[in-house]
Amino acid sequence: MKPERWQQISRIFNRAISLDDAAARAAYVRENCGTDDDLKAEVEKLIESHEQAEDDDFIGGLAVEDVAEHFTGDEEERALQKGQQFGDYLILDHLGIGGMGQVYLAQDARLDRTVALKILSADVAADERRMQRFRQEAKVTSSLNQPNILTIFESGEVDGLTFIAAEFVDGETLRDYLRGKRLKFGEILDIGIQVLAALDAAHEAKIVHRDMKPENVMIRKRDHVVKVLDFGLAKVTEKKKSASGEEGLHEESRTEFKTAPGLIMGTVNYMSPEQTQAKAVDARSDIWSTGVIIYEMIAGTKPFGGTTSAHTIVQILEKDPAPLAHAGAPEVPQELQRIVAKSMAKDPDERYQTAKDMLIDLRNLKKRLELDAEIERSAAYPTAVFGPPAITTIEDAKRTAESTVAGISKTKAALIVALVAIVASVAAVVGIYVWRGKRNTPIVPPPTSVTPPAQPRLTYWITVQKYKDGKPYEAPFDLAGEINFEADYQIRLSIRGLQAGYLYVLNEGPTGAGNAPEYVVIFPSPTANDGSEFVAANQRVQIPNETWLKFDKEQGVEKLWLIFSEQALPELAGVKAFTNPRNRGLIDDAQLNKTIDSFLSSRLSETATPEKGDTFTALKTASKTLIYPIRLEHH
Amino acid sequence: MKKAPPRQEHEITQLLAEWRDGNQAALDELYPLVYDELHRLARRYMSRERKGHTLQTTALINEAYVRLVDQRNVQWANRSHFFAISAQIMRRILIDHARRQTYAKRGGGARQVSLEETAIVVQDDLSEFLRLDEALKALAELDPRRSQVVELKYFGGLNNDEIAGVLKISKNTVIRDWNMARAWLHHQLTGSAST
Numbered sequence: 001m002k003p004e005r006w007q008q009i010s011r012i013f014n015r016a017i018s019l020d021d022a023a024a025r026a027a028y029v030r031e032n033c034g035t036d037d038d039l040k041a042e043v044e045k046l047i048e049s050h051e052q053a054e055d056d057d058f059i060g061g062l063a064v065e066d067v068a069e070h071f072t073g074d075e076e077e078r079a080l081q082k083g084q085q086f087g088d089y090l091i092l093d094h095l096g097i098g099g100m101g102q103v104y105l106a107q108d109a110r111l112d113r114t115v116a117l118k119i120l121s122a123d124v125a126a127d128e129r130r131m132q133r134f135r136q137e138a139k140v141t142s143s144l145n146q147p148n149i150l151t152i153f154e155s156g157e158v159d160g161l162t163f164i165a166a167e168f169v170d171g172e173t174l175r176d177y178l179r180g181k182r183l184k185f186g187e188i189l190d191i192g193i194q195v196l197a198a199l200d201a202a203h204e205a206k207i208v209h210r211d212m213k214p215e216n217v218m219i220r221k222r223d224h225v226v227k228v229l230d231f232g233l234a235k236v237t238e239k240k241k242s243a244s245g246e247e248g249l250h251e252e253s254r255t256e257f258k259t260a261p262g263l264i265m266g267t268v269n270y271m272s273p274e275q276t277q278a279k280a281v282d283a284r285s286d287i288w289s290t291g292v293i294i295y296e297m298i299a300g301t302k303p304f305g306g307t308t309s310a311h312t313i314v315q316i317l318e319k320d321p322a323p324l325a326h327a328g329a330p331e332v333p334q335e336l337q338r339i340v341a342k343s344m345a346k347d348p349d350e351r352y353q354t355a356k357d358m359l360i361d362l363r364n365l366k367k368r369l370e371l372d373a374e375i376e377r378s379a380a381y382p383t384a385v386f387g388p389p390a391i392t393t394i395e396d397a398k399r400t401a402e403s404t405v406a407g408i409s410k411t412k413a414a415l416i417v418a419l420v421a422i423v424a425s426v427a428a429v430v431g432i433y434v435w436r437g438k439r440n441t442p443i444v445p446p447p448t449s450v451t452p453p454a455q456p457r458l459t460y461w462i463t464v465q466k467y468k469d470g471k472p473y474e475a476p477f478d479l480a481g482e483i484n485f486e487a488d489y490q491i492r493l494s495i496r497g498l499q500a501g502y503l504y505v506l507n508e509g510p511t512g513a514g515n516a517p518e519y520v521v522i523f524p525s526p527t528a529n530d531g532s533e534f535v536a537a538n539q540r541v542q543i544p545n546e547t548w549l550k551f552d553k554e555q556g557v558e559k560l561w562l563i564f565s566e567q568a569l570p571e572l573a574g575v576k577a578f579t580n581p582r583n584r585g586l587i588d589d590a591q592l593n594k595t596i597d598s599f600l601s602s603r604l605s606e607t608a609t610p611e612k613g614d615t616f617t618a619l620k621t622a623s624k625t626l627i628y629p630i631r632l633e634h635h
Numbered sequence: 636m637k638k639a640p641p642r643q644e645h646e647i648t649q650l651l652a653e654w655r656d657g658n659q660a661a662l663d664e665l666y667p668l669v670y671d672e673l674h675r676l677a678r679r680y681m682s683r684e685r686k687g688h689t690l691q692t693t694a695l696i697n698e699a700y701v702r703l704v705d706q707r708n709v710q711w712a713n714r715s716h717f718f719a720i721s722a723q724i725m726r727r728i729l730i731d732h733a734r735r736q737t738y739a740k741r742g743g744g745a746r747q748v749s750l751e752e753t754a755i756v757v758q759d760d761l762s763e764f765l766r767l768d769e770a771l772k773a774l775a776e777l778d779p780r781r782s783q784v785v786e787l788k789y790f791g792g793l794n795n796d797e798i799a800g801v802l803k804i805s806k807n808t809v810i811r812d813w814n815m816a817r818a819w820l821h822h823q824l825t826g827s828a829s830t
């Protein structure tokens with residue numbers, strides 16, 4: 001097209017669209033194009049496109065937003081690839097992504113041990129003075145040899161990338177661990193005690209963590225030992241003051257963060273009041289953050305959480321958190337409430353002054369609760385000498401205990417002495433039995449570990465990402481499942497089984513050939529659990545792992561069949577051939593659809609019973625195979 | 636091995652000034668420096684995005700600016716030039732990403748299913764995005780200024796006033812350019828496909 005022609009079109013176009021009335025526009029175009037039909041056609045085409053573009057809000061947002069969600073989990077963005085040699089390390093797997101960069105599982109060729117390799121982003125690594133201090137602190141904390149402090153082996157640089165090699169924790173972060181379950185007080189105390197033991201040792205050595213949060217606490221799968229991560233790293237990553245500030249003057253004791261919308265910021269939810277105000281921070285700030293973590297473990301929600309960081313900070317500074325007894329956990333022991341409240345006093349002078357003090361209180365409480373439980377149990381089952389006690393539920397145990405020993409809870413102190421004899425003799429069997437059970441599977445508190453459930457059990461929950469005008473907005477949230485989803489919400493399904501077993505999730509479609517519905521395989525899928533249908537006990541499976549599921553545009557109810565069994569299910573073995581998300585998991589083999597259908601219908605009478613929590617649903621069944629249709633209603 | 640930040644700040648400020656004064660070679664030196672910084676920030680934003688933080692291009696570019704440019708010698712013109720080049724770089728970063736992502740092509744036999752993974756749909760969006768880039772290139776041949784308006788606004792996140800400042804045109808011209816360019820691009824992406 002000639003420039004003159006282009007200018008001519010654009011002139012008429014711009015004048016025309018400045019007229020609101022369609023008829024006036026048409027008239028204007030007709031008038032100005034005269035007999036030049038080509039010109040007229042060009043202009044009209046553009047006007048039409050203009051109107052459509054307005055309606056669709058075409059490129060009305062920002063490019064980076066339009067494509068950002070597609071880059072999550074972008075493999076090629078990772079600095080290192082599986083199987084790659086990196087200095088003395090062989091990269092085995094990708095473990096996660098954090099505020100500072102990627103974390104990998106790697107093999108140290110020299111010592112033949114696996115490590116977690118954290119690659120620091122260039123800006124963090126570039127600050128030599130801070131890195132120096134980090135190395136120094138890492139050395140000190142690691143040399144403490146405290147079992148709850150993550151050991152740092154070394155830090156260094158390879159190919160211009162700064163790395164930290166640390167002990168690999170085969171387990172979950174507390175954040176992931178908390179998802180989809182409510183912890184028992186015993187376990188909360190266990191975790192709290194180990195975290196504080198780590199802090200106590202570090203504080204003694206004059207090291208403040210400054211970034212205590214569930215993401216920085218890991219729980220080892222094998223033995224449930226708790227590890228506190230990232231000691232000394234918070235200081236390194238604190239945002240440098242921009243040139244306006246007097247950098248270097250107070251940065252020893254100051255924490256900088258930005259509150260402008262859209263700017264990068266770690267979570268503020270666990271920051272102490274003094275931290276949010278960038279005041280001097282000492283060990284008592286870690287105590288606050290630990291209090292917040294314990295509160296969250298008890299209540300299932302964070303004590304302070306506004307819609308924006310600024311709101312959260314205001315709450316931290318001014319608001320008292322909802323009392324724990326009301327925050328979804330009515331039976332929380334008084335003493336635990338007191339401990340949490342004391343650790344979260346706004347004024348550091350009113351808090352526990354040392355981690356040790358708080359640790360002692362938690363330990364004493366734990367002993368007391370254990371003793372209570374022991375007393376109740378031994379009083380309830382004096383005949384347990386003949387074999388493992390047949391306690392079915394904690395409630396049973398309590399009820400029996402109360403009827404056997406009148407007023408046991410009120411006169412505990414006196415009874416303790418009297419019961420020592422019983423405890424001593426019965427404990428020889430019961431106590432030791434319980435103790436062993438606990439050792440082997442410390443995740444389950446004593447009463448339930450005595451009688452591990454024989455029937456499959458699992459919890460599931462749905463993570464929702466809201467969309468508005470085709471863009472994600474608001475942070476994703478978890479729910480039990482029963483809402484009417486908006487058509488453009490995107491979801492993830494998370495499942496956690498109490499036992500190890502085989503898991504399948506199938507979406508029932510309309511009836512196809514052979515008079516059976518056509519099923520769509522949602523799980524197993526290569527985008528969740530590495531494509532394996534076998535999941536370990538207590539493992540959380542997220543479907544899909546990196547992306548999301550989205551509904552079609554047709555309003556209705558999606559029926560998602562959840563099938564879980566400790567034994568392999570031969571009827572479902574065939575679905576693996578359809579697990580590729582590229583063919584959308586649709587089973588087009590009529591015979592297989594029929595097999596699945598008759599498998600499901602033959603077990604209809606034994607579908608699992610749901611128990612709804614706020615953010616997850618627990619499923620129970622009396623059969624060997626757990627089957628449950630999740631119904632997702634959507635617009 | 637790595638340049639100390641102060642020197643780099645100074646260097647970038649200097650290069651921006653030279654570029655503003657018409658030295659095109661300065662731009663060639665500037666480009667990789669800004670690219671690295673923006674790329675790094677963008678990646679960090681993207682990973683934050685997963686944790687529910689919203690993304691704002693201007694905030695991102697602004698952060699790059701604050702980090703890279705010596706704030707003591709700030710001039711408004713410097714800032715707008717920085718944003719102009721950043722818009723161009725953001726475009727390249729995003730297009731490079733999109734291109735890589737669309738390598739994995741979608742399989743055949745696509746029948747409607749009612750619940751499916753977004754990754755599949757994503758590729759449609761991304762190929763659309765790549766087609767937009769192609770169309771924008773074609774527009775640049777036809778009308779460089781209008782294509783630049785789109786680049787600054789859509790890729791760089793600049794508002795009309797800022798664009799007017801960068802291109803040294805009036806705000807009304809920015810709006811007119813935008814309307815024309817957007818209609819033309821929309822037609823390229825939808826109209827030409829159906830005819």
Ligand SMILES: Nc1ncnc2c1ncn2[C@@H]1O[C@H](COP(=O)(O)OP(=O)(O)OP(=O)(O)O)[C@@H](O)[C@H]1O
Nearest residue numbers: 095096097098099100103116167168169173215216
């Ligand atoms: N030592 C480790 N062993 C096993 N996995 C680890 C280890 N360190 C980190 N990870 C994994 O890598 C993820 C990212 O860790 P990282 O510490 O970088 O992020 P973060 O704690 O969320 O943020 P921050 O940058 O504020 O520390 C963790 O969530 C965890 O899953």
Ligand SMILES: [Mg+2]
Nearest residue numbers: 098215216230
């Ligand atoms: Mg961390």
